[in-house]
Amino acid sequence: METCYLCGSIDDLTRDHIPPKNLFPSPKPSNLITVWCCRKCNERYSLIDESFRIFTSSVINRSKTGESVWNKKVMQSSFVRSPKLKSATIKSLVPIEEEINGIKVKATGITYPIKKTKSFLVRLTKGFTRHFNPEIDLAGAKFKVYHITPNQQIVDMLHQKFFYVEKGDGVFRMWRMFVKDNVPESVWVYVFYDGLMFMIKVN
Numbered sequence: 001m002e003t004c005y006l007c008g009s010i011d012d013l014t015r016d017h018i019p020p021k022n023l024f025p026s027p028k029p030s031n032l033i034t035v036w037c038c039r040k041c042n043e044r045y046s047l048i049d050e051s052f053r054i055f056t057s058s059v060i061n062r063s064k065t066g067e068s069v070w071n072k073k074v075m076q077s078s079f080v081r082s083p084k085l086k087s088a089t090i091k092s093l094v095p096i097e098e099e100i101n102g103i104k105v106k107a108t109g110i111t112y113p114i115k116k117t118k119s120f121l122v123r124l125t126k127g128f129t130r131h132f133n134p135e136i137d138l139a140g141a142k143f144k145v146y147h148i149t150p151n152q153q154i155v156d157m158l159h160q161k162f163f164y165v166e167k168g169d170g171v172f173r174m175w176r177m178f179v180k181d182n183v184p185e186s187v188w189v190y191v192f193y194d195g196l197m198f199m200i201k202v203n
């Protein structure tokens, strides 16, 4: 029987996109992953999805696609629809110094709550597990979230040892490695718009 991948409910099921479809510019890729999710859980994540898109598409070293999502879907859509979201984002701005290709760049960054980031990434991990390894039961699993500064060395290592999935051009990359068969213990790495990288350890 199909169940919601987040709460286990069998009622009012709908398809949830993993990663969320709002991260992708139109036309969306046709190979996006969907899993069964109850309407309640699905709706609970819609605001988190929107604010996560603002956060990930705002980073200075984002891909071209990330830049276009920021311009078209954040500036011309989210911020127009919700002035509240816009003012909250402006309030969270902080000056930052980043090093891109060895050059120091001064810019402004959005501060984003770690709790929301974790909630988003744990949900993503649960969705992928349901899709790729439905036999694994994540009830009771613990999730640790780390922010990683992306570099070529890490990416090369991941490509050698991890299972790789890419969705959309410059939108989303994912690597995962299970430590053993049929147990939750695993490592996941996610990259959004080629700019933000996170690692999730599950045990």
Ligand SMILES: [Zn+2]
Pocket (backbone or CB within 6 Å): 004, 005, 006, 007, 008, 009, 037, 038, 039, 040, 041, 042
């Ligand atoms: Zn649910």
